[in-house]
Amino acid sequence: MTSTMLDPFHDIAPDPDVAREIDPGLPREDKVFHLIARAIGIAVLAIMGAIGLFLGASSIPTFSRYGLGFFTENQWQPENDTLGISAVLVGTFTVALVALAIAFPLALTTAVYISEYAQPRAKSMLISLIDLMAAVPSIIWGLWGFFLLQPKALHFSHWLHTHLGWVPFFHVDTDPEAASWAQSRYTASAFIAGIAVSMMVLPMAAAVMIHVFGQAPIGEREAALGLGSTKWGMVRTVVLPFGRGGIIGGSMLSLGRALGETIAVVLIISPAFDIKFRPLEVGTNTVSALIAGRFGEATSAQLSALLCAGFVLFIITLIINTFAAMIVSRSRSGAQE
Amino acid sequence: MTAHTMDPPESGGSDSTITLPPIAVPSPLDHLAPPHANSEPIHAFDPRHPEGTDQHVGGGTLEARAVSAWFGTNKVLERVSLEMPANTVTALIGPSGCGKSTFLRILNRMHELVASASLAGEVLLDDQDIYAPGTRITQTRKRIGMVFQKPNPFPVMTIADNVTAGLKLNGIKVHRSDRDDIIEHSLTRAGLWKEVKDRLKEPGSALSGGQQQRLCIARSLAIEPEVLLMDEPCSALDPTSTRRVEETILEIKDQVTVVIVTHNMQQAARVSQKCAFFLAEMGTPGGIVEAGETHQIFNNPVDPRTFDYVNGRFG
Numbered sequence: 001m002t003s004t005m006l007d008p009f010h011d012i013a014p015d016p017d018v019a020r021e022i023d024p025g026l027p028r029e030d031k032v033f034h035l036i037a038r039a040i041g042i043a044v045l046a047i048m049g050a051i052g053l054f055l056g057a058s059s060i061p062t063f064s065r066y067g068l069g070f071f072t073e074n075q076w077q078p079e080n081d082t083l084g085i086s087a088v089l090v091g092t093f094t095v096a097l098v099a100l101a102i103a104f105p106l107a108l109t110t111a112v113y114i115s116e117y118a119q120p121r122a123k124s125m126l127i128s129l130i131d132l133m134a135a136v137p138s139i140i141w142g143l144w145g146f147f148l149l150q151p152k153a154l155h156f157s158h159w160l161h162t163h164l165g166w167v168p169f170f171h172v173d174t175d176p177e178a179a180s181w182a183q184s185r186y187t188a189s190a191f192i193a194g195i196a197v198s199m200m201v202l203p204m205a206a207a208v209m210i211h212v213f214g215q216a217p218i219g220e221r222e223a224a225l226g227l228g229s230t231k232w233g234m235v236r237t238v239v240l241p242f243g244r245g246g247i248i249g250g251s252m253l254s255l256g257r258a259l260g261e262t263i264a265v266v267l268i269i270s271p272a273f274d275i276k277f278r279p280l281e282v283g284t285n286t287v288s289a290l291i292a293g294r295f296g297e298a299t300s301a302q303l304s305a306l307l308c309a310g311f312v313l314f315i316i317t318l319i320i321n322t323f324a325a326m327i328v329s330r331s332r333s334g335a336q337e
Numbered sequence: 338m339t340a341h342t343m344d345p346p347e348s349g350g351s352d353s354t355i356t357l358p359p360i361a362v363p364s365p366l367d368h369l370a371p372p373h374a375n376s377e378p379i380h381a382f383d384p385r386h387p388e389g390t391d392q393h394v395g396g397g398t399l400e401a402r403a404v405s406a407w408f409g410t411n412k413v414l415e416r417v418s419l420e421m422p423a424n425t426v427t428a429l430i431g432p433s434g435c436g437k438s439t440f441l442r443i444l445n446r447m448h449e450l451v452a453s454a455s456l457a458g459e460v461l462l463d464d465q466d467i468y469a470p471g472t473r474i475t476q477t478r479k480r481i482g483m484v485f486q487k488p489n490p491f492p493v494m495t496i497a498d499n500v501t502a503g504l505k506l507n508g509i510k511v512h513r514s515d516r517d518d519i520i521e522h523s524l525t526r527a528g529l530w531k532e533v534k535d536r537l538k539e540p541g542s543a544l545s546g547g548q549q550q551r552l553c554i555a556r557s558l559a560i561e562p563e564v565l566l567m568d569e570p571c572s573a574l575d576p577t578s579t580r581r582v583e584e585t586i587l588e589i590k591d592q593v594t595v596v597i598v599t600h601n602m603q604q605a606a607r608v609s610q611k612c613a614f615f616l617a618e619m620g621t622p623g624g625i626v627e628a629g630e631t632h633q634i635f636n637n638p639v640d641p642r643t644f645d646y647v648n649g650r651f652g
Contacts, residue, residue, distance in 0.1 A: 120452065219489035223553070226447060227560060228479030229506035237506060241493055 052314060059308035061301065070308065074275050076290070078298075083305045085312065087273040091190060091284040092313070095265060096258040098194025098279050103202040103258075104251055110202075111209035116235050127210065134203035142267035145196030150268065153195060154186035157280045161186075172281045188270035190279035193286075196264045201254035208253065212246025213239050245331020252324030256317045262288035287313045384515035385561075396423040396594030397463045397480065397563030399444060404458035405622070406439050406448060413439050415622040416458070419613050421564075426586060426595040428605035428631065431615030432651065436623030437598045438486075440615070441566050444596065445481040446474055462564070479507050482562035486569040488549035490541035490556070497537040499552055500524060503560040519559060526589060527555035528581045547578020554585060558593070565589070567597040571604065583608050602647060606635055614643045 013020070026034075062070060066083060073084020114126045157172070158181060164170040174185040216239040224234040240247075265286050271293060272283025291306045298306055399421040406414040414436045421427040429437045442448040443456055446467060459466045467477045482503075490499050500520045504511060511519060520537065524530040529551040533544070541552060550570055557565060567586070571579040586595055586608050599605050605612055612634040617623035627634065627643045638644045645651055 217489075219485065219487055220491060222447065222450070222483075222485060223489040223491070223556075224502075224506060225450065226445065226478060226483040226485070227503040227506050227557065228475045228477075228482075230475055233506045237491065237502065 052311075052318075055307055055311035055314055058304055059311045061304040062308040065301075066305075070305075074273055076273050076294075078302050078305075083302070085287065085290075085309045087275045088285050088287050088290050088309065089312070090275050090277070092259055092286040092288075094190045094277065094279050094284060095194045095197060095261075095286055096255055098191055099197035099201060099258040099261075100251065100255055102195060102198035103205060103254055106198075107202050107205035107209060107250070107254070108247065110206045111213060112235060112239075114206075115210050115213035116231065116239065127207075130203045130206050130210075133199070134207070136200075138200060138261065138263045139267070141196045141200050142264035144199075145192060145264055145268045149195060150187055150192050153192050154183055157186040157189065157191055158183075161280055169277060170280055171278055173278075185282050186280060188268060188282050190269070190284040193265045193268045193284070194279065196268060197258050197261045200261060200264065201257045204257065205250040205254040208246050208250030209243060212243040212250075216242040245328045248331075249324050249328035252320055252327075256321050256324075259286075259317055259320075260288050260313060261286075262292050265289045266292050384512075384518045395563075395592065396425075396590070398423045398461075399481070399564050399594060399596065400461040400464075401440070401444065402459040402461065404440065404443055404456060404460065406436070406443060406456045407454070408451065409453040412622040413617075414443075414456075415624045417623075417625050418458075419625060419628055421594060421596050422611065423594050424591055425611055426590050426597060426609040427611045427613065428609035429596065429598045429613050429615060430600075430602060430605050431623075431626075431646070433600070434623075435615045435617035437615045438568050439623075441483075441568050441596065441598050444564075444566055445478050445483055447478075447483065475507070479503075479560055480562055481564045481566060482557035482560065484550070484553050484557055484565065484567045484570045486572055488546060488553050488573070490544070490549050490552045492540060492542035494541055495538050496524075496533050496541055496544070496552060499541045500555050500559050503556055507560060509560065523555040523559040524552075526558050526585065527551045528585045529555060545578075547574045547581070550574055550578065550582060551585070554582070558589065562593060564594045564596065567595065569598050569600060572600060579604070602635075602649075606631060614638075614640075614646060616642060616646075 062083070066073070070084055071089075072086055073082060074087035075082045075084060076088070077083070110130070114123055114130075118126055158176060160170050161172045162176040165172070165176060172185055174182045220238045220242075221234055224237050229237065266289045269285065269289060270283050271285045271289070273285060274283070287309045291310055294302065294306060401417055401419045401421075404414060404417045405412065417436075417440055419427075429441065431437055439448060444460055448454050448456060456468075460468060462477070462480060466472075467481075490496075491502055494502060497520050500523050501511070501516060504519075521530060521534070524533065529548060532548060533539075533552075536543075541549065544552060550573075554565075554570075571582050574582065583604065586597065589595070597605075597608065599608075609631045611629070612631045613628035614626045614634065615623055616626045627638060627640045634643060635647050638647060
């Protein structure tokens with residue numbers, strides 16, 4: 001402790017261990033900008049909250065009438081006052097998982113190729129093609145799925161059933177060995193809808209992954225190459241671990257989109273309300289297809305039920321996207337190291 | 338004249354230690370003196386060479402013949418020829434921007450990673466051109482290792498995994514039991530073992546800058562290169578880490594040929610036996626003005642530009 005005699009600045013900074021408070025001294029333009037940015041951010045959150053509240057409020061009649069039975073009932077028969085979304089939820093996840101199972105490996109390999117192996121001129125063209133793929137309207141994919149894909153894909157479903165039918169997942173309720181096997185049992189299935197949806201979500205996932213791979217630090221890349229690594233060794237050791245956040249984030253974005261995809265699914269599937277995990281078989285339903293299909297003729301009670309189903313989907317997608325955002329922000333690529 | 342008594346360095350055997358009196362001032366005869374001791378003796382042995390350290394593969398001879406380099410149409414190096422003898426430390430000195438790093442990167446085929454880069458001339462490792470068609474580039478880069486200016490350990494991998502990363506990337510199989518010995522041996526050679534031996538499972542990014550650079554040196558040494566190229570390895574480090582890295586360089590030069598680019602002339606004087614002075618005058622491509630024994634370059638340069646540079650007149 002210095003005496004005031006020795007330290008002429010004792011009054012100015014009396015305690016050597018205490019920092020002084022600093023007024024940031026922002027100019028007025030910065031303060032205004034902060035205010036506007038904060039207001040816009042809050043407005044976005046408020047809109048999201050309002051949507052959630054609207055859906056929640058519309059669901060109240062349904063909950064009060066059916067209670068938790070709404071989640072266990074699989075039939076949707078308004079004339080019998082039997083409404084439930086259990087089958088519909090199962091179908092939603094089946095279609096989404098089929099879509100992700102196809103889109104994820106394709107997006108990953110496409111992104112690795114475009115980001116690491118493509119020639120510079122081909123690279124920009126390929127990225128444009130991916131963006132074009134993302135711009136194709138959903139209904140076009142639905143028509144493509146129904147008219148072009150389905151007649152061919154049902155043969156593949158039949159092949160899967162013939163060879164892997166002993167696995168319950170690939171089972172279809174018909175005889176695959178029959179000379180004229182029932183084609184209609186393989187159409188309008190979750191599998192075919194899943195293929196169409198996968199084409200829709202693939203470009204989004206690939207674009208996120210390409211962006212993230214491009215940010216892998218050049219220092220680490222050179223370290224791997226300088227040790228005598230092959231290109232693939234460098235990608236495996238540096239690019240993919242760095243891009244893990246983007247890979248997961250892009251996939252979960254795709255999952256969120258796949259859960260809510262409507263028109264393509266509506267055009268392809270034939271609605272059925274059974275809880276089954278057999279995507280190759282005819283008949284399934286998703287929440288969005290249910291709403292789109294039943295909306296026109298719904299009474300107010302049924303409308304409430306449909307909105308309740310929409311509310312459930314909203315919450316599920318919110319949770320998935322929140323997880324994805326947490327994973328991405330904690331990863332290196334999200335943290336912009 | 339009284340003889341200057343010094344303990345002779347003990348060689349061979351995995352359990353002997355090297356002890357030397359400290360030499361404070363770099364003198365022109367330093368390159369003749371035995372290497373400075375690291376604070377820890379090298380007692381761990383590499384299980385791939387159980388006979389002892391003096392049985393290690395020695396360094397390779399590197400020779401550049403008439404090497405020119407371009408980035409697009411911009412010529413950056415003009416007919417550079419240099420011999421880098423085995424088991425010596427060759428320093429490339431000169432002001433910024435005269436092509437030293439470009440030349441270094443040509444020596445292990447990293448120059449061609451840049452899309453617009455091209456070169457002419459030959460680079461011979463043990464009398465074989467590394468740019469000959471049909472040469473395996475991964476093999477070249479394994480034999481000629483590189484330590485970069487900014488330390489670049491793999492940040493997510495543990496320290497132990499960082500050291501063995503080179504082995505994994507080259508597909509070199511090691512027995513599980515040998516792996517720990519190799520890690521200890523490499524980290525000891527790099528002068529890092531004592532500081533990290535209790536925390537080998539921590540990620541590589543948890544170390545300080547100097548420690549990270551020594552980890553990169555250990556990583557490069559683990560794959561037993563014949564030549565080690567170092568691109569200003571100490572420019573981002575504090576003086577203590579710099580000193581340790583220089584000690585490492587002097588210790589490994591009996592097993593590995595070292596080529597080091599440095600801005601620091603005192604470092605070049607301390608560490609190298611041979612020096613090459615690079616210069617690029619305004620608008621012209623860079624080239625070697627003078628090359629020779631270190632003490633001759635610093636005390637008796639032939640070219641006046643070399644004299645000006647080593648005496649601090651410019652750069």
